[in-house]
Amino acid sequence: MTVILRDRIDPPFITAPPRDINEIRARVTPQLQAEFAEAGLTYGAPVFMRIFKEERVLEFWVQNGHQFELFKTYGICNYSGALGPKLREGDWQSPEGFYFVPPGAMNPNSSYHLSFNLGFPNRFDHDAGRTGSFLMVHGDCVSVGCYAMTDAQIEEIYVIAEAAHTNGQPFFRVHAFPFRMTDDRLMKEQGTMWYAFWQNLKQGYDAFENTRNPPDVTVEDGRYVFG
Numbered sequence: 001m002t003v004i005l006r007d008r009i010d011p012p013f014i015t016a017p018p019r020d021i022n023e024i025r026a027r028v029t030p031q032l033q034a035e036f037a038e039a040g041l042t043y044g045a046p047v048f049m050r051i052f053k054e055e056r057v058l059e060f061w062v063q064n065g066h067q068f069e070l071f072k073t074y075g076i077c078n079y080s081g082a083l084g085p086k087l088r089e090g091d092w093q094s095p096e097g098f099y100f101v102p103p104g105a106m107n108p109n110s111s112y113h114l115s116f117n118l119g120f121p122n123r124f125d126h127d128a129g130r131t132g133s134f135l136m137v138h139g140d141c142v143s144v145g146c147y148a149m150t151d152a153q154i155e156e157i158y159v160i161a162e163a164a165h166t167n168g169q170p171f172f173r174v175h176a177f178p179f180r181m182t183d184d185r186l187m188k189e190q191g192t193m194w195y196a197f198w199q200n201l202k203q204g205y206d207a208f209e210n211t212r213n214p215p216d217v218t219v220e221d222g223r224y225v226f227g
Contacts, residue, residue: 041062177205
């Protein structure tokens with residue numbers, strides 16, 4: 001049985017009816033294939049995304065050989081809350097952490113013009129007692145805890161990710177950070193309540209920076225552990 005993930009619709013936002021995913025694919029795919037070819041990348045290859053709240057960007061990476069290459073950087077149209085993780089249902093805080101998106105988390109019928117579910121709470125969030133549901137990356141540029149893109153952006157992001165799934169990628173990773181986790185930027189947060197949590201996130205950030213491969217992520221003793 002296929003489970004369709006649907007966004008929670010919260011007033012005062014009024015959303016447009018869902019668009020036809022077949023029409024979107026037919027319209028968007030040829031241009032994306034041309035951009036991939038120009039970049040020397042294979043359309044349908046495995047993908048990986050990084051989100052940075054402070055910079056308001058979503059990076060879209062594509063595997064090329066044994067490493068991932070940056071395909072495009074999208075400006076985030078909207079997100080909710082401040083720097084720091086989501087703690088509880090209804091806090092309108094966009095999550096931070098390491099998430100996995102399988103094909104079943106993709107929603108072409110989203111009221112917010114395409115979406116995929118990040119999978120919050122993951123095991124780390126669950127173990128920490130964090131609650132929430134329907135935390136998405138979607139279109140429509142409105143957010144009640146999600147990362148919202150423009151409709152044109154989410155069409156590209158969704159169609160490329162869908163192609164990777166169709167071509168055999170069992171899930172793609174999304175790493176959501178408060179900011180670009182350089183040593184200098186993190187040092188400015190010493191003494192803040194999330195400093196230890198962000199130090200742990202930085203380990204995953206550094207693992208990708210050093211190898212250009214998203215690390216395997218597990219949870220042990222209330223911390224993320226990176227393979």
